Amino acid sequence: MKLATLKDGSRDGQLIVVSRDLKTACIANGIAPSLQRALDDWNFIAPQLDELYTRLNAGRAVNSFDFVAEKCMAPLPRAYQWADGSSYVNHVELVRKARNAEMPESFWHDPLMYQGGSDDFIGPCDDIVLASEEWGIDFESEIAVITGDIPMGEKVQYAGEHIRLLMLVNDVSLRNLIPSELAKGFGFFQSKPASSFSPVAVTPDELGEFWKDGKVHLPLRSTWNGNLVGQPNAGVDMVFSFPQLITHLCKTRNARAGTIIGSGTVSNKDASKGFSCIAEKRALEMIATGEPVTPFMRFGDTIKIEMLDKNGKSIFGAIEQSVVETDSVN
Template identity: 45%
Template structure:
């Protein structure tokens, strides 16, 4: 199934199912009025989803309207850093010592708002080092404390594509305090479509989204790294997060920036990585961070050229 949220001037929007070609949508209705409500009781919402799917298959539906983030707000957003190559390059970019750990890296970020796929993104200053970060994420139902990685797979209900906005000038300052990020990590953006794992078929393997994530900056190709390179699968990230706490239904867990050891060929999913590569190759970074008016476009791509999550396409503006 392909789920989305229609803007209806309410905080959580209206849950809709979207046709495979993206041309039609049907509202799910009272049985699951929004995605947050559906996640709160996934099983209870299945009849409403099934009815909406039947109507969509029968040719019903209206033209797709203005879509927000599939879940415009949630109870919890946990972002990992599951791509080893990204971590190595960021250590170079920020002049940090390697993190010696066999555990997934993860922090808790801002979850009370997620930008929609075509929202303008406001920032107070270009001097803060505005950067995009393309990644994938999952939305889980209620996960009990102590859930194993094997059991965590059945709690992954939906998969999403995320742009985790970052302010790179502020990040190393906050990292050195030993506390979590606040100023360096504003609200994220999410592509319009959340898909069930079966919708991806063979592109969902071992808890990984095995798709190229195409990234363009101001219309120029920037990267197309593949999500299969995760050192930890999403099931392992879920288990890590649930080791000492229950995860509330609707928790979103991110992969961290999609990255590849073959970066010379496939490029990167964030500017800071490119700057680190320039430091390795040339001694100094040359690429500047984003300016007001800059545009970024992200879309995971299947081998047939389709985009299962739709597209994030946004412009950076001054607050």
């Protein structure tokens, strides 16, 4: 099943069901007005949405219309919780190595995770609006899950049962603001502006054989200014699966329906697969020559993040954004 949220002038948008080929959609207001409402009563509402999805794919849905990603908000325009992990330890190791910092051995068995702002996500085709290029603007291509209610202390073998939907993420980072923030000892805040998500969120069964062991075993493509710069396989070198991230999150607290958990920047040890953020490319340059060459993003730059199935068809639709200076926006 594929779900999206249509812009309608409200904070939470209008829940729609989207066809498997991402060509048509149907409003789900007779079932649930918003995705959060569906998540709050998933066992009752999801079968109704799935029935509508079946009719839509068969061309039998009443009042269907063309699906347009540009008209979408984030699937969850605001969420009760957004927690981003760092499952691809290769990424962390490279970035630390570039600045001659030793990586603690614990990073291989104890996930890194931070809690980001979740009250104001931006849509998949909305501009990334910032005030300064000097902040070191970077994209981060990731995968995320949306969960149902999860009890505190949930066991890893059961944690995957709470995953309702998956989607793609651009977890924008302001690299030049990060060092001073981390030096304070309280983690990210100003260096992590609003994240954006793919136009469509999908149930795990939509991935078929490529959803296995709590990981998505497909390449995640990042295209910067029209150039494909990375397509690492999200199932390779993912040290912590989504069930493991869920277990980490819920060690000391409950998580409620609508919690979003990110994978962290997708990264493969095989450098030929490219990169999912500019910081990793710069780290490789630092390691090789002692100096980074690749600049961070400039105003006017574009980023596209997408995942294709085995037939080359988009699964989630694409995140397609431009970086825009604040003063240039009305």
